[in-house]
Amino acid sequence: MAEGQTRRRGKALLDAIYAAAVEEAADAGPGRLTMDAIAKRAATPRSTLYRRWSDPNDLLLDALADLHPVEQPHPGADDLRGDLVAALRLMCDWAFSPAGRAVMAIVANPRRDADHVAALYERVFAARGGTFTQTVLRHYAEHGQIDPARLTPVVLDLGEALVTKRMMDLGADPGDDYLEAIVDQAILPAIGHDPANR
Amino acid sequence: MAEGQTRRRGKALLDAIYAAAVEEAADAGPGRLTMDAIAKRAATPRSTLYRRWSDPNDLLLDALADLHPVEQPHPGADDLRGDLVAALRLMCDWAFSPAGRAVMAIVANPRRDADHVAALYERVFAARGGTFTQTVLRHYAEHGQIDPARLTPVVLDLGEALVTKRMMDLGADPGDDYLEAIVDQAILPAIGHDPANR
DNA sequence: ACAATAAGATACATGACTGTAGCTAACGAG
DNA sequence: CTCGTTAGCTACAGTCATGTATCTTATTGT
Numbered sequence: 001m002a003e004g005q006t007r008r009r010g011k012a013l014l015d016a017i018y019a020a021a022v023e024e025a026a027d028a029g030p031g032r033l034t035m036d037a038i039a040k041r042a043a044t045p046r047s048t049l050y051r052r053w054s055d056p057n058d059l060l061l062d063a064l065a066d067l068h069p070v071e072q073p074h075p076g077a078d079d080l081r082g083d084l085v086a087a088l089r090l091m092c093d094w095a096f097s098p099a100g101r102a103v104m105a106i107v108a109n110p111r112r113d114a115d116h117v118a119a120l121y122e123r124v125f126a127a128r129g130g131t132f133t134q135t136v137l138r139h140y141a142e143h144g145q146i147d148p149a150r151l152t153p154v155v156l157d158l159g160e161a162l163v164t165k166r167m168m169d170l171g172a173d174p175g176d177d178y179l180e181a182i183v184d185q186a187i188l189p190a191i192g193h194d195p196a197n198r
Numbered sequence: 199m200a201e202g203q204t205r206r207r208g209k210a211l212l213d214a215i216y217a218a219a220v221e222e223a224a225d226a227g228p229g230r231l232t233m234d235a236i237a238k239r240a241a242t243p244r245s246t247l248y249r250r251w252s253d254p255n256d257l258l259l260d261a262l263a264d265l266h267p268v269e270q271p272h273p274g275a276d277d278l279r280g281d282l283v284a285a286l287r288l289m290c291d292w293a294f295s296p297a298g299r300a301v302m303a304i305v306a307n308p309r310r311d312a313d314h315v316a317a318l319y320e321r322v323f324a325a326r327g328g329t330f331t332q333t334v335l336r337h338y339a340e341h342g343q344i345d346p347a348r349l350t351p352v353v354l355d356l357g358e359a360l361v362t363k364r365m366m367d368l369g370a371d372p373g374d375d376y377l378e379a380i381v382d383q384a385i386l387p388a389i390g391h392d393p394a395n396r
Numbered sequence: 397a398c399a400a401t402a403a404g405a406t407a408c409a410t411g412a413c414t415g416t417a418g419c420t421a422a423c424g425a426g
Numbered sequence: 427c428t429c430g431t432t433a434g435c436t437a438c439a440g441t442c443a444t445g446t447a448t449c450t451t452a453t454t455g456t
Contacts, residue, residue, distance in 0.1 A: 108306035161363035
């Protein structure tokens with residue numbers, strides 16, 4: 001942007017609006033996202049928002065779809081346990097980011113619109129290669145270290161489910177000890193790698 | 199109450215207010231509970247509410263604490279799998295009741311007050327004998343059919359976590375097939391009863 | 397250099413919710 | 427029966443969000 005610019009346009013403005021929408025959704029929580037608050041946070045008049053969107057949730061959806069992609073696990077070849085713990089660590093960090101909390105604000109809203117949630121899953125999640133532990137589990141299954149028949153929807157969801165619940169109960173990050181406990185006591189047994197049965 | 203009564207007092211009035219608060223919280227969702235809406239639903243003036251509470255969340259907490267206790271699992275002695283599935287069924291039914299959705303509305307609120315959530319756990323949950331699958335798992339551990347060392351916080355949370363996540367993803371009841379899958383593919387393996395290892 | 401576009405700064409009526417206050421009349425206890 | 431309590435009714439000013447409608451002016455593209 002040139003030096004003397006006083007007025008944002010195009011991408012620069014959109015980025016500011018998107019950032020404001022995600023932060024605002026994260027702070028305000030389910031069902032409390034308003035055009036007014038987004039506009040204030042982005043320091044732009046409401047009319048600029050209404051020019052493009054008629055509903056704050058549509059705006060938020062565009063904002064989430066536009067965000068930088070989430071960091072992905074990089075599974076190796078010989079440390080399934082460590083890679084699973086690392087994937088859960090990534091998930092925790094993401095969940096506490098504005099984007100993660102904004103997603104929560106959509107999913108946890110009992111007045112949520114089914115189409116809206118479907119759009120979230122398509123545009124934001126499907127664009128990535130699955131969720132955190134999923135990536136790792138599929139990787140090791142492809143390398144023959146996990147029976148692919150074990151990777152059912154339940155098992156692929158295990159880590160994320162336990163982390164989510166713990167975060168909701170505590171309202172805080174579960175901590176690495178707990179993540180290791182999840183891997184050792186839930187995920188590994190479920191794929192037939194129970195440490196206690198060795 | 200006598201026939202000609204035109205004015206509710208004491209318990210009758212309180213019950214109406216409590217019911218209104220729980221239903222309203224369930225419908226409105228996290229952070230959207232208002233004195234006004236509770237008062238309208240209970241058909242009482244706001245001043246009656248303000249006489250006793252200064253915050254709608256305090257009111258809701260009293261309402262939840264006052265509710266009829268949740269149905270408990272009745273584990274037998276020889277059907278661990280069936281009892282676990284039944285416990286998850288009970289949990290699903292509770293989760294979709296107004297009380298369950300009201301609890302969700304508290305826990306999923308990012309602006310939630312830590313003291314408030316703590317009070318919820320103490321006054322509402324602790325009063326019961328633990329959560330759904332917990333009751334069953336502890337019962338069978340006492341009868342020597344499960345190694346008590348296996349009943350870690352992670353394992354005791356498994357069923358509830360998977361059900362919660364599934365409900366958040368789908369926005370609907372998981373269905374009995376899924377509940378059975380949770381028991382077979384997650385809980386039983388975690389307590390060393392993996393059907394695939396027999 | 398000019399014209400089209402769109403950001404920015406208002407203003408407005410409407411509607412929800414807040415917290416407080418004052419009044420009346422029904423109810424319950426003594 | 428009488429009196430203290432309190433439900434029920436109404437009103438108020440204040441705050442916040444909504445959608446729409448101006449008007450001005452910086453910026454861009456031709």
